[in-house]
Amino acid sequence: MSKPVVAIVGRPNVGKSTLFNLLAGEMISIVKDTPGVTRDRIYAEVNWLDRDFTLIDTGGIEPDSNDIILSQMREQAQIAIDTADVILFIADVRQGLVDSDAKVADMLRRSKKPVLLVVNKVDSFSKFMPDVYEFYNLGIGDPLPISAASRLGIGDMLDAVIAHFPANETEEEDDDRPRVAIVGKPNVGKSSIINKLLGEERVIVSDIAGTTRDAIDTTIKHDGKEYVFIDTAGLRRKSKIKEELERYSIIRTVTAVERADVVLVVIDAVEGITEQDAKIAGIAHERGKGVIIVVNKWDAIEKNNKTVKEYEHEVRRVLSFMPYAEIMFVSASTGQRLIKLYDMIDIVIANQNMRIATGVLNEIMAEAVAMQQPPSDKGKRLKLYYITQVAVKPPTFVIFVNDKELMHFSYTRYLENKIREAFGFKGTSLKFFIRERKEK
Numbered sequence: 001m002s003k004p005v006v007a008i009v010g011r012p013n014v015g016k017s018t019l020f021n022l023l024a025g026e027m028i029s030i031v032k033d034t035p036g037v038t039r040d041r042i043y044a045e046v047n048w049l050d051r052d053f054t055l056i057d058t059g060g061i062e063p064d065s066n067d068i069i070l071s072q073m074r075e076q077a078q079i080a081i082d083t084a085d086v087i088l089f090i091a092d093v094r095q096g097l098v099d100s101d102a103k104v105a106d107m108l109r110r111s112k113k114p115v116l117l118v119v120n121k122v123d124s125f126s127k128f129m130p131d132v133y134e135f136y137n138l139g140i141g142d143p144l145p146i147s148a149a150s151r152l153g154i155g156d157m158l159d160a161v162i163a164h165f166p167a168n169e170t171e172e173e174d175d176d177r178p179r180v181a182i183v184g185k186p187n188v189g190k191s192s193i194i195n196k197l198l199g200e201e202r203v204i205v206s207d208i209a210g211t212t213r214d215a216i217d218t219t220i221k222h223d224g225k226e227y228v229f230i231d232t233a234g235l236r237r238k239s240k241i242k243e244e245l246e247r248y249s250i251i252r253t254v255t256a257v258e259r260a261d262v263v264l265v266v267i268d269a270v271e272g273i274t275e276q277d278a279k280i281a282g283i284a285h286e287r288g289k290g291v292i293i294v295v296n297k298w299d300a301i302e303k304n305n306k307t308v309k310e311y312e313h314e315v316r317r318v319l320s321f322m323p324y325a326e327i328m329f330v331s332a333s334t335g336q337r338l339i340k341l342y343d344m345i346d347i348v349i350a351n352q353n354m355r356i357a358t359g360v361l362n363e364i365m366a367e368a369v370a371m372q373q374p375p376s377d378k379g380k381r382l383k384l385y386y387i388t389q390v391a392v393k394p395p396t397f398v399i400f401v402n403d404k405e406l407m408h409f410s411y412t413r414y415l416e417n418k419i420r421e422a423f424g425f426k427g428t429s430l431k432f433f434i435r436e437r438k439e440k
């Protein structure tokens with residue numbers, strides 16, 4: 001179930017960040033201890049009326065000259081067209097209708113994507129509404145007046161956004177072929193991996209630009225089974241601005257990960273693992289997707305027995321938030337171990353979908369509690385009543401306790417380890433919710 005993506009586009013100073021922060025700050029639950037893409041405010045998870053969506057801010061523009069503004073707006077708009085299901089085009093009632101607005105509106109209209117024209121800074125409807133009508137001239141529908149600063153019109157705007165989402169039952173949901181996103185920094189070898197896999201197997205089809213998003217998926221048949229690869233390689237825009245490139249690559253990653261069951265996070269063995277790799281891996285982790293760390297270019301590493309261990313140690317250190325992820329050392333150049341990826345993908349998908357019977361879970365919890373006493377505070381000890389699995393993808397558990405405050409993070413981690421000892425769950429994160437139940 002991939003979440004819809006909503007992108008914000010607009011001239012400098014129209015209030016994009018204000019709107020983004022308003023929607024993000026109040027309506028998201030930020031997953032804390034993952035390295036920071038969320039904090040970069042490039043994207044946020046938003047919930048409105050029980051619909052979840054990913055909001056992306058396509059970028060800040062340096063207001064140098066009008067020429068540059070227009071070309072950067074075009075770039076933003078293109079990113080939005082490539083990745084979003086709904087585009088919020090923000091204008092400013094106080095700046096009025098500007099030439100670059102009209103040009104970008106043309107571009108958005110031709111894309112045939114759903115576009116909502118949002119006119120910001122309408123701090124008083126009675127005072128500013130007459131100025132809003134001018135925006136009908138853009139030819140992209142009814143302007144929606146809002147004030148991000150005074151929080152006016154936001155609910156109506158969100159209703160309009162949700163009305164444009166694809167129906168809940170999308171084709172992707174009927175499709176039970178594994179969907180595998182290949183993500184990673186530029187130049188780590190994402191396309192080389194796809195090409196090598198393609199070379200070894202029969203290619204079925206290369207899906208034409210999808211209906212909702214135009215990521216080009218590649219379907220490969222291996223051992224009688226089809227796998228859909230979602231590729232983020234080679235899609236760098238020609239922007240000369242480094243921040244813009246990074247932003248684009250993160251947006252691309254988020255939208256690919258969103259559609260995937262399993263994410264291959266590709267790392268360049270020659271370069272070694274970096275913080276940027278951790279950020280990218282964090283995107284898959286936050287979303288509870290299956291993850292495989294693929295250390296590529298292994299052919300180019302001088303090997304002795306220590307190398308793999310040292311390497312693995314370093315990768316685990318930088319990716320300490322996802323100890324469950326499997327690490328594979330491959331070479332797209334020689335094809336070394338690449339074929340093993342399929343088995344690993346199957347295993348990770350099986351683990352993402354694994355359900356453990358309540359009885360067995362409770363036996364394991366009882367044993368764990370017997371081996372290590374739960375924490376206590378001020379004479380009151382944590383009691384664990386009951387555990388049950390409530391969801392898959394990722395496997396999600398609810399633990400009923402006497403007092404939530406007593407459930408220490410480290411004790412949840414301990415129980416998680418016990419569950420993993422029993423069932424493995426390689427390649428997938430596990431989620432835990434702690435609920436209180438009155439003592440009988």
Ligand SMILES: Nc1nc2c(ncn2[C@@H]2O[C@H](COP(=O)(O)OP(=O)(O)OP(=O)(O)O)[C@@H](O)[C@H]2O)c(=O)[nH]1
Nearest residue numbers: 012013014015016017018060061121147148149150
């Ligand atoms: N009066 C009024 N001012 C607003 C409103 N929303 C934003 N502003 C102001 O407009 C200015 C620009 O807002 P930002 O959110 O930074 O605009 P932006 O579009 O993200 O700007 P760039 O980062 O330059 O692209 C700030 O001074 C905001 O306080 C609004 O609803 N009413």
Ligand SMILES: Nc1nc2c(ncn2[C@@H]2O[C@H](COP(=O)(O)OP(=O)(O)OP(=O)(O)O)[C@@H](O)[C@H]2O)c(=O)[nH]1
Nearest residue numbers: 186187188189190191192233234297300331332333
């Ligand atoms: N030695 C070695 N080089 C590799 C391997 N895989 C890829 N390369 C080289 O790494 C460079 C980048 O490979 P690409 O496949 O284009 O990387 P990418 O991740 O798709 O890059 P972007 O399109 O920029 O995102 C090329 O010069 C490849 O030949 C490998 O397994 N071993």
